[in-house]
Amino acid sequence: MSIIEVAKLKNSQKYGTIRLNQRDKSEVVKVPKEYIIDSNYSDTLDCVEEIVNNPVYCILNLCRFYALIRDDLTLSKYDGGKWALENMDSNYNDVIKNAMEDYLSDTNNSYDNTRLKEFAGEAISLINDCVNTNKIRK
16 A cells, blocks of 8 residues: 555545545545554554654544544544543543643643553553454454
């Protein structure tokens, strides 16, 4: 799959469709869920290493990807955070809330690197459990 195709798939996550031809707006194709999952799964795994450098992006992407895998929900980063506050271990609510606050404003909360790595590890574990349980292709 080319980088352009992956980018189209990523941009299509909200609606699950892509346009094959920009001139012909009627030519829309439904993107199979497994392709959407495939294109996002590697980004999710990258967050284990990148969460310290890019906490807001990684925290909220892990949340929304878990919502997609577990409950078949397609959410924005912010809404993924809201969902995670209700559906993930409340031990990490402070981490998620800080990321949501930073995402919406110009604040720059400080994050404890150990907590970030713990959160990423927990989120990846939950995601992998869902992937393995549901037999969803990685």
